[in-house]
Amino acid sequence: MSVYILSSEVYLPDLLDPIDIVNAIYPITRVGKKVNSLARRMAENVGIERRPFVLDLEKLPDKKLKNPEDHPVSWCEKIVARFINIVGRDSIGFLSVSYNISYHTDYLPNLVTQVVLNTGLQLDHPPEELPFYGCASGILSVKNAVSYCKRYRKAAVVLIFDQCSKLAYIPSDSEDPYLKKTMKSNLLFSDGIAGLIIIPEEMKTSGILPEILSVQVDYLPGDGIKMENGAFTLSNDVKNIIPPVVSKKVIKPVLEKYRVDKEDINEWSIHQGGLAIIDRFKDEEVLGLSENQIRSSKEFFRKYGNLSSPSCFLTFDHFFKKRGGGSGDLGMIVGFGAGYYMGSVLYRWD
Structure with missing residues (x-):
């Protein structure tokens, strides 16, 4: 039985200048001019144009979301709503959410259950939440969604997000033992969510998918x-x-x-x-x-x-x-x- 990707969605938060992020994480007042200059040079060498980032830089060293709408549950609801508009709520029978890093703290009931409740999904298969499987977690979700579609012949939604800014390491001073160990990760990682809706063959109407x-x-x-x-x-x-x-x-x-x-x-x-x-x-x-x-x-x-x-x-x-x-x-x-x-x-x- 054939299975298709009916639609793909991506949401990225505010795009920040990487140098602004560097200056917030490595301010001269805390780590000194030498460390700040090193981090700026490294950021320029990495060559990222703009980093999608949900961290409120003005609240550091406390790591807080800048905008409440960037909470991961809100992200997931946003993508699910788009898919509901495409196939209808009753056509979706399975939801898989995977991630590694999240600002979500009220974790009971789990994140995926909160998304189901808030979007009104009527699933016929228990939703799954797959945290901490690294950057391959979305592939695991796709695998389970494909299996569901082939067995139950309804649509499955896959959501993959990470909020890497939550892991930004804020050094205490220029002698912090983890300052150099974490500089690479502080300069590379960003935030965002992607989603797929996967359908069985009988739900495919026309067009190339x-x-x-x-x-x-x-x-x-x-x-x-x-x-x-x-x-x-x-x-x-x-x-x-x-x-x-x-x-x-x-x-x-x-x-x-x-x-x-x-x-x-x-x-x-x-x-x-x-x-x-x-x-x-x-x-x-x-x-x-x-x-x-x-x-x-x-x-x-x-x-x-x-x-x-x-x-x-x-x-x-x-x-x-x-x-x-x-x-x-x-x-x-x-x-x-x-x-x-x-x-x-x-x-x-x-």
């Missing part, structure tokens, strides 16, 4: 991306460790199974862990993609930084909204991150 051919997930235990005493740290070895494993476990087996060459895939939505990580997929020993194939993933990193789990879906949303694919064109969404969890979604415009 992406048919999901395969969802592959895998795992390799590793702690190069981790929390340490409340500080979010990244190992310099991540770019060397993860891309080859991702290629071996969740990309190449899918290509082989469906007898697809990597050159046949026009739309690559690769997790924007950073330019160096994306570029690793050009190496022949990893995957051998061309610069053109990874261009969109790199473009969205330069625009917005690393949104964590929604990142690869941000790139997919671009392809979906562009509707450039002709019938038979192929695409792949690739997510990977802490854990290390990893996954891929192979689709064909049909």
